[in-house]
Amino acid sequence: MYLPSFSLHNKLAAITGATKGIGYAITMAYAEAGADVIVISRTEDDVHKVVKEVEQYGQKGYPIVADVKDYKSIISQIESTLPGDETIDVWVNNAGMNIRSNAFEVTDEEWDQIIQTNMKSAFFLSQYAARQMKEKQEGKIINISSVAGHVALRTGVVYGMTKSALIQMTKTLALEWGEYNIHVNAIGPWYFPTALTEKLLENEEYVDEIKSRTPLRRVGELKELAGSAVFLASDASNYMTGQTLFVDGGMTIYGF
Numbered sequence: 001m002y003l004p005s006f007s008l009h010n011k012l013a014a015i016t017g018a019t020k021g022i023g024y025a026i027t028m029a030y031a032e033a034g035a036d037v038i039v040i041s042r043t044e045d046d047v048h049k050v051v052k053e054v055e056q057y058g059q060k061g062y063p064i065v066a067d068v069k070d071y072k073s074i075i076s077q078i079e080s081t082l083p084g085d086e087t088i089d090v091w092v093n094n095a096g097m098n099i100r101s102n103a104f105e106v107t108d109e110e111w112d113q114i115i116q117t118n119m120k121s122a123f124f125l126s127q128y129a130a131r132q133m134k135e136k137q138e139g140k141i142i143n144i145s146s147v148a149g150h151v152a153l154r155t156g157v158v159y160g161m162t163k164s165a166l167i168q169m170t171k172t173l174a175l176e177w178g179e180y181n182i183h184v185n186a187i188g189p190w191y192f193p194t195a196l197t198e199k200l201l202e203n204e205e206y207v208d209e210i211k212s213r214t215p216l217r218r219v220g221e222l223k224e225l226a227g228s229a230v231f232l233a234s235d236a237s238n239y240m241t242g243q244t245l246f247v248d249g250g251m252t253i254y255g256f
């Protein structure tokens with residue numbers, strides 16, 4: 001049989017920033033693919049709404065309301081919420097933010113907020129999830145990076161630094177945790193229509209410029225990104241680790 005399973009049945013996945021945008025798309029795709037989901041985000045109403053949507057697929061949903069900067073709260077809530085026999089199979093570090101300052105304008109506060117949200121939380125939550133995965137000798141960690149971690153964008157140097165860091169963290173954790181059969185991979189999106197990019201994508205000239213740098217001549221659709229996340233969470237990617245899948249319409253290969 002050469003068709004591997006893309007199913008996520010009997011898997012428990014945790015997704016940060018699971019209530020909007022890319023995180024929400026991944027959450028719903030995972031539930032549709034058969035996973036139970038730990039829904040992590042900051043707004044209680046949104047979290048409970050998405051848990052109900054997960055349950056409509058017949059899957060269990062576990063609400064965790066916290067800012068990823070307070071990753072210790074996330075860990076303690078999971079520890080007190082999950083039934084004793086449940087362990088995490090897939091962890092998606094999705095939550096991220098950007099403050100689009102040019103390099104001369106970056107402040108200490110902006111630096112701290114972007115670094116802690118996009119990078120520090122992803123590491124320590126990966127460390128937490130991997131401890132469970134090591135026990136059972138299997139697991140999947142997926143980091144949502146960006147093309148901004150691979151090529152220079154005009155949308156903020158600190159953001160780009162954190163996205164590069166996620167790509168390097170993916171490689172190093174894949175190296176350290178491969179012997180425990182923990183797969184660590186990343187996804188590098190180009191533009192997708194979400195709250196994070198809404199203002200930018202309202203500007204027709206800016207969208208024309210995006211399209212001119214994108215071989216597929218369009219921004220992505222959220223389900224096109226969710227598909228890569230399902231692949232990386234499923235057995236179909238069991239011989240992949242340390243890799244970054246750029247889901248970018250070809251943007252990162254566009255030289256000139």
Ligand SMILES: NC(=O)C1=CN([C@@H]2O[C@H](COP(=O)(O)OP(=O)(O)OC[C@H]3O[C@@H](n4cnc5c(N)ncnc54)[C@H](O)[C@@H]3O)[C@@H](O)[C@H]2O)C=CC1
Pocket residue numbers: 016017018019020021022023040041042043066067068069094095096097117144145146147188189190191192193194195196197
């Ligand atoms: N939308 C895009 O074009 C691209 C997005 N990305 C990355 O994808 C990830 C998701 O981005 P979008 O869905 O576009 O963003 P979004 O802002 O639309 O949604 C992010 C979700 O994460 C949550 N979140 C944000 N900061 C949080 C925090 N500190 N603690 C807990 N939850 C938090 C928000 O409440 C929201 O539910 C981010 O890491 C972003 O850098 C990367 C490349 C392109």
Ligand SMILES: C[C@H](O)[C@@H]1OC(=O)[C@H](O)[C@@H]1O
Pocket residue numbers: 097098100146147148153155156189190191196197
């Ligand atoms: C594609 C980039 O990540 C894009 O740049 C931004 O400023 C937005 O934050 C998007 O993430």
